[in-house]
Amino acid sequence: MNKRLHVAVGVIYRDGQVFLTRRHQHQHQGGRWEFPGGKVEANETVHQALHRELMEEVAIDVLAMRPLLNISHDYDDKSVLLEVFIVDQFGGEPESQEGMEQGWFALAQLASLEFPEANQRIIDKLLQQAAY
Numbered sequence: 375m376n377k378r379l380h381v382a383v384g385v386i387y388r389d390g391q392v393f394l395t396r397r398h399q400h401q402h403q404g405g406r407w408e409f410p411g412g413k414v415e416a417n418e419t420v421h422q423a424l425h426r427e428l429m430e431e432v433a434i435d436v437l438a439m440r441p442l443l444n445i446s447h448d449y450d451d452k453s454v455l456l457e458v459f460i461v462d463q464f465g466g467e468p469e470s471q472e473g474m475e476q477g478w479f480a481l482a483q484l485a486s487l488e489f490p491e492a493n494q495r496i497i498d499k500l501l502q503q504a505a506y
């Protein structure tokens with residue numbers, strides 16, 4: 375197995391909704407919905423990576439992030455460590471810079487969308503938190 379990929383993931387949150395993009399077919403886990411984010415590069419922290427990725431992918435300026443959870447997951451073809459943050463303060467309006475399908479979804483809608491397997495724990499945690 376290759377080295378575990380370290381990935382910074384942002385749950386962009388506003389008024390009970392989260393912003394999602396749909397991975398391009400040719401990508402790993404193609405066609406599935408995702409929380410924007412990407413690989414942490416060798417010379418940066420996970421915070422720097424999230425800030426950079428959300429600017430590159432959806433053109434927002436992250437003003438605050440707080441940790442939600444970390445997920446270590448082994449796909450058949452790849453192993454990932456997702457560090458997931460809630461981003462509820464940001465500048466600008468998210469808009470895919472990579473021509474992906476995108477949208478704001480209420481938490482209750484998430485159960486009906488197709489995500490990468492590793493994401494189930496993110497969804498569970500968001501729903502748990504919303505219950506309080």
Ligand SMILES: Nc1nc2c([nH]c(=O)n2[C@H]2C[C@H](O)[C@@H](COP(=O)(O)OP(=O)(O)OP(=O)(O)O)O2)c(=O)[nH]1
Nearest residue numbers: 381383402403408409410411412413454490492493
């Ligand atoms: N961004 C993101 N990646 C996820 C999620 N769930 C999940 O399993 N992944 C996996 C899929 C990929 O193998 C990896 C993230 O890769 P990525 O394709 O976003 O990385 P990147 O933005 O740096 O893209 P690139 O350099 O390959 O174009 O993490 C998720 O919710 N969001």
Ligand SMILES: [Mg+2]
Nearest residue numbers: 410411412413
């Ligand atoms: Mg990405």
